[in-house]
Amino acid sequence: MRSVRRRPRGAAAVVFGGVAVWLTVLLLLPLGALVVTVAGSAQDVLTQLTTQQAFDALALSLTAAIVSIVGNGVFGVAGALVIVRQRFFGRSLLDAAVDVPLALSPVITGLGFLLVFGRSGLLHPILDALGITVVFAWPSVLLATLFVTLPFTLREVALVLEEIGDTEEQAAATLGASAWQTFWRVTFPNIRNGLVIGTTLTTARALGEFGAVLVVGGSIASRTETATTFIHAAIEERHEAAAYGMALLLAAAAIALLWVLQRDRSAITTQKGGV
Amino acid sequence: MGIRVENLVKSFGRTRVVDDVSFEIRPGELVALLGPSGGGKSTVLRMIAGLEAADSGQVWLDGERVDHLHARERQVGFVFQHYALFRHMSVAENIAFGLSVRDVPRAEQRERVDTLLEVMGLRGLGDRAPAQLSGGQRQRVALARALAPRPKLLLLDEPFGAVDAKVREELRRWLRKLHDEVHTTSIFVTHDQEEAFAIADRVLIISAGRLEQEGSPVQILDDPATEFVARFVGDVNVLPGRVSGDQVHIGRVSATVSGLPDGADAHVVVRSYDLKFWREDAGPGTVKRVTTIGDRVRVEAWLDDVQAPIFAQFPRRSSLLTGIEVGCRIAIEIAHARAWPVADGDARRLGGAA
Numbered sequence: 001m002r003s004v005r006r007r008p009r010g011a012a013a014v015v016f017g018g019v020a021v022w023l024t025v026l027l028l029l030p031l032g033a034l035v036v037t038v039a040g041s042a043q044d045v046l047t048q049l050t051t052q053q054a055f056d057a058l059a060l061s062l063t064a065a066i067v068s069i070v071g072n073g074v075f076g077v078a079g080a081l082v083i084v085r086q087r088f089f090g091r092s093l094l095d096a097a098v099d100v101p102l103a104l105s106p107v108i109t110g111l112g113f114l115l116v117f118g119r120s121g122l123l124h125p126i127l128d129a130l131g132i133t134v135v136f137a138w139p140s141v142l143l144a145t146l147f148v149t150l151p152f153t154l155r156e157v158a159l160v161l162e163e164i165g166d167t168e169e170q171a172a173a174t175l176g177a178s179a180w181q182t183f184w185r186v187t188f189p190n191i192r193n194g195l196v197i198g199t200t201l202t203t204a205r206a207l208g209e210f211g212a213v214l215v216v217g218g219s220i221a222s223r224t225e226t227a228t229t230f231i232h233a234a235i236e237e238r239h240e241a242a243a244y245g246m247a248l249l250l251a252a253a254a255i256a257l258l259w260v261l262q263r264d265r266s267a268i269t270t271q272k273g274g275v
Numbered sequence: 276m277g278i279r280v281e282n283l284v285k286s287f288g289r290t291r292v293v294d295d296v297s298f299e300i301r302p303g304e305l306v307a308l309l310g311p312s313g314g315g316k317s318t319v320l321r322m323i324a325g326l327e328a329a330d331s332g333q334v335w336l337d338g339e340r341v342d343h344l345h346a347r348e349r350q351v352g353f354v355f356q357h358y359a360l361f362r363h364m365s366v367a368e369n370i371a372f373g374l375s376v377r378d379v380p381r382a383e384q385r386e387r388v389d390t391l392l393e394v395m396g397l398r399g400l401g402d403r404a405p406a407q408l409s410g411g412q413r414q415r416v417a418l419a420r421a422l423a424p425r426p427k428l429l430l431l432d433e434p435f436g437a438v439d440a441k442v443r444e445e446l447r448r449w450l451r452k453l454h455d456e457v458h459t460t461s462i463f464v465t466h467d468q469e470e471a472f473a474i475a476d477r478v479l480i481i482s483a484g485r486l487e488q489e490g491s492p493v494q495i496l497d498d499p500a501t502e503f504v505a506r507f508v509g510d511v512n513v514l515p516g517r518v519s520g521d522q523v524h525i526g527r528v529s530a531t532v533s534g535l536p537d538g539a540d541a542h543v544v545v546r547s548y549d550l551k552f553w554r555e556d557a558g559p560g561t562v563k564r565v566t567t568i569g570d571r572v573r574v575e576a577w578l579d580d581v582q583a584p585i586f587a588q589f590p591r592r593s594s595l596l597t598g599i600e601v602g603c604r605i606a607i608e609i610a611h612a613r614a615w616p617v618a619d620g621d622a623r624r625l626g627g628a629a
Binding site for chain 2 (some may be wrong): 164167168170171172173174175176177181185186189190256
């Protein structure tokens with residue numbers, strides 16, 4: 001029997017080669033270089049990453065991620081239920097509005113937040129009276145992260161809701177279940193996978209956000225500096241080891257998240273063809 | 276539970292899917308809502324269950340108006356066409372759902388589930404996931420789930436539409452038996468007349484959002500109220516005819532009718548079993564096709580005078596079939612026909628039986 005895995009020939013070989021070069025240049029080289037560089041100066045990286053400033057930056061990034069997961073998790077499920085299950089005037093407008101954070105450059109988002117919460121912003125008098133500073137303080141980082149991660153959970157959950165339809169919910173109602181019982185016992189278990197995927201995407205985006213948090217937070221060390229703005233600052237200050245170390249850390253986190261995503265997507269595919 | 280429905284109206288967008296429907300159902304009856312797909316029968320059923328709100332009209336259950344009540348408060352069992360089983364729950368959990376949301380004690384739930392599994396022929400399947408069951412089994416689980424809280428009214432929306440013919444037959448007989456044992460008032464929606472006539476005490480014919488006729492299967496078969504019902508029920512021929520006195524002539528063939536204006540053009544509706552064909556070389560028809568379907572033979576012929584097809588069915592060993600073959604000429608006798616004036620469409624019946 002001849003080998004099934006033949007070498008690509010002719011046009012196929014050209015396409016194959018092109019893809020290989022493309023992926024190497026864009027993906028493998030930068031990631032590989034990062035690994036090699038960090039490995040080459042491991043001692044240096046370790047000392048620079050165990051500073052208080054690095055810890056604080058990581059902690060703020062993680063906090064922003066957790067706040068986004070919880071906040072946009074609750075909002076995403078509620079919003080998806082409203083958009084998919086309710087019919088009301090302006091529904092399609094709301095549906096489109098949800099995707100704005102995907103289309104808008106984070107820098108513009110940051111500027112918008114400045115105009116609302118900044119020193120001469122709309123809400124400044126109220127915030128001032130309450131003694132709350134948002135801009136150039138940690139709340140701005142949380143707000144900006146919440147904004148850019150808004151669509152992910154909502155979209156994933158909406159997709160699942162659309163696909164499973166509402167007859168199970170109707171069945172639950174005819175069996176005497178209250179709206180609350182129907183949600184927790186019928187709807188929620190059905191959307192759990194969508195929720196996991198949405199959460200994964202939210203986490204990846206929250207950890208990776210740069211532009212918006214830089215504009216509204218200003219990247220003040222140990223106060224508004226996140227993992228990404230830490231890298232930016234470290235490069236500016238020629239602390240290469242710190243920058244590469246933190247970058248590798250974030251890359252590893254992203255790859256771990258991708259792995260979770262892959263696993264869950266396939267779980268959903270095998271679950272389909274259900275009832 | 277008795278049901279009364281008064282002047283129900285429902286539109287989706289600009290389409291009026293239910294148009295002033297009223298009827299009454301006595302406690303313990305098994306009633307079929309029969310009609311073509313898209314005729315509004317399912318919407319009527321869903322309005323009784325509270326899954327759909329009527330634009331106007333009233334629903335009364337047990338002498339009480341329920342229009343303001345949510346589906347969960349009506350205590351009506353509902354069986355969906357595509358089962359709508361809870362996919363992440365086991366069969367037993369599905370059946371117990373209506374009991375557990377009402378906080379029925381665990382032991383009592385288990386007992387009821389076991390009984391229903393037994394009655395439904397699902398013993399030993401309690402731990403299965405719905406995805407592991409066949410279509411017929413899933414529909415029985417859906418039925419068991421609907422019956423578990425002991426509803427006084429059971430509504431079934433095309434309950435056997437999604438299973439294959441053989442299983443459907445079995446489920447039908449089985450629903451009738453179940454109804455006789457449990458004695459819940461039951462309404463089921465179907466577009467399959469055989470199904471409706473086989474198991475229902477009473478049949479309500481609904482088309483284009485309107486109630487065309489209600490009655491026992493025999494009443495509807497023998498005395499269709501409208502041309503629509505006459506055409507819809509049974510295997511029928513619709514032939515072009517002209518009235519002359521108490522006769523309607525379809526070319527050289529004629530039938531007795533009454534109450535139609537002399538000289539009117541009419542649609543003559545003749546059931547396939549109210550016809551006699553026999554071989555005769557001077558007859559008005561030519562045999563085009565002879566098909567054996569189980570214990571019956573279907574003969575299709577062409578009427579040259581009026582340029583229309585006609586078909587009849589005979590028992591397989593009938594003496595009428597002697598000599599009948601494709602291409603031969605036949606004589607035709609109509610034992611029983613009904614006629615409606617052409618212009619009047621589906622209006623009230625004017626022509627009577629012979």
